[in-house]
Amino acid sequence: MRLALLTYSTRPRGGVVHTLALAEALATLGVDVDVWTLGRGGDTTFFRPVADSVTVRAVPFADLGDDESVGARILRSIDVLGRAFSSERASYDVVHAQDCISANAAMASGGCVRTIHHLDTFTTPELVACHERAVVGPTDRICVSAAVAREVDDGWGLRPTVIPNGVDAARFEAGAADGAGRSRWAERFGDYVLALGxxxxxxxxxxxxxxxxxxxxxxxxxxxxxGGGETLFDYRDYRAAFERRAVELGIVPDIVGTVGEDDLPSLVAQAAALAMVSTKEGFGLAALEALTAGVPVVARDLPVLREVFGETVSYATDPVTIAQRLDTVLSSPPAAAAGRELARGFTWGAAARAHLEVYESLALSGTR
Structure with a gap:
């Protein structure tokens, strides 16, 4: 089987991490996998090395700077990736897009499978349209949690297949044992609460x-x-509000941006706690990685996070309870065994086998 996996960036966003891990696990099963992406600002490679068994197809995408609006950048992203991909589309048995931009690009020349990691709310008209088309237009849909699949069913009457993420448990367990790496972070930050994304x-x-x-x-x-990677979307107003509020509160957060692949496990492992207080999530991979490293997690009380984590994390609903739960886990860290056991149950090998079943079904039916 020849498979095209499409994503919108080379940077370490959640959907991109998912794409690469899934591609490598599928290649291990004997699938011929090409990963297509936009090479923004001259990028030709991903944020981490990709296994030789996976072919990377980075489509050049020029950075036009702040003069280009978010909406225009979205439309240009779809067009550039779509035109490049269409010339080779016929050579693939299955096409699988991981986000609304790559789904719209793929659908410009045919159908596709789409992973809906989470549903979002946008105000930019081009993004609103991109999001809607990428939900209703694909041939088939996959969600990484049942909670998000229910949202898709409730909103559109569509029933995606649920295939949970995997986690590279060995990598983050190794981070916990990386004394030298952890010491470097401790010397830099002392005791710290970490948030990623x-x-x-x-x-x-x-x-x-x-x-x-x-x-x-x-x-x-x-x-x-x-810490966290780039996003294509324009959150400059929110970032400015964040910075103003930090000054008002007298807080100087340490913003490390994108963390190198080799450095991330020890950064996570050295944290006193990880805060995942997202208002929306598709799965919560960063929290699972933290549990693997033995780090306590305080999470927003969302159905999806209850589904994935059960009682292995502490839940909060607002700033007051977030502070209370963080104080509790810092004072009395929970035992790490339950979180590590949970994380070891989510493997990319299992995710790849489940995806392959979907692909084979589509290939047999003549749907791509």
């Missing part, structure tokens, strides 16, 4: 600021570290 509305970044201000009142030496 960037500064944006969906990640609840301002709620976390408010919570950290409450927590710091009794833990003055604690620091807040924020």
């Amino acid at each position: 960037g500064i944006e509305p969906r990640k609840g970044s301002i709620d976390l600021l408010e919570a950290f201000a409450l927590l710091r009142a009794t833990r003055p030496g604690l620091r807040l570290v924020l």
Whole structure:
């Protein structure tokens, strides 16, 4: 079987991490996998090395700077990826897109499978249309959690196949054992609460600021570290509001941006706690990685996170309870065994086998 997996970026966003891990696991099963992506700003490779068994097809995408609106950039992304992909589309048995941009690009020349990681709400008209088409237009749909699949069913009457993410448990367990790496982070930040995913509305970044201000009142030496990759969407207004609120609260968060692939496991493992206070999530992979590294997690009380994590994390609903739960896990860290056992149950091999069943069914029916 020859498979095309499409994603919109080479940077370490959740859907991109998923795409690469799935591609490598499918290649291990004997699938001939090409990963198509936009090479933004001259990128020709992904944020991490990709197994030789997977072919990377990075389509050049020029950076036009701040003069290009979000809507125009979305439309140009779809057009550039779609035109490049259409010339080779006929050579693939199955086409699988991982986000609304790549789904729209794929559908410009035929059908596709689409993974709906989470549903989002946009105000930019081009993004609203991109999101809607990428839900209703694909031939088949996959969700990484039953909670998101229910949202799709409730909103559109469509019933996706549910295939959970995997997690590279060995990598983050190794991070916990990386004394040298952890020491470097400890020397840089001391004791810290970590949040990953960037500064944006969906990640609840301002709620976390408010919570950290409450927590710091009794833990003055604690620091807040924020890491995350790029997003194509324009959250500059939210980022400005975040920065204003940080000044008002007297907080200086440590913003590390994109963290190198080799450095991320020890950064996670050294954290006193991981805060995942997103208002929307598809699965919560970063929290699962933290549990694997033995780090306690405080999560927003969302159905999807209850589904994935059960009682292995602490749940909160607002800045006050986020601060309270963080204080509790910092004072009395829970035993790591249950979280590690949970994480080991999610493997990319299992995810790849489940995807292959979907692909084979589509190939047999003549649907791609």
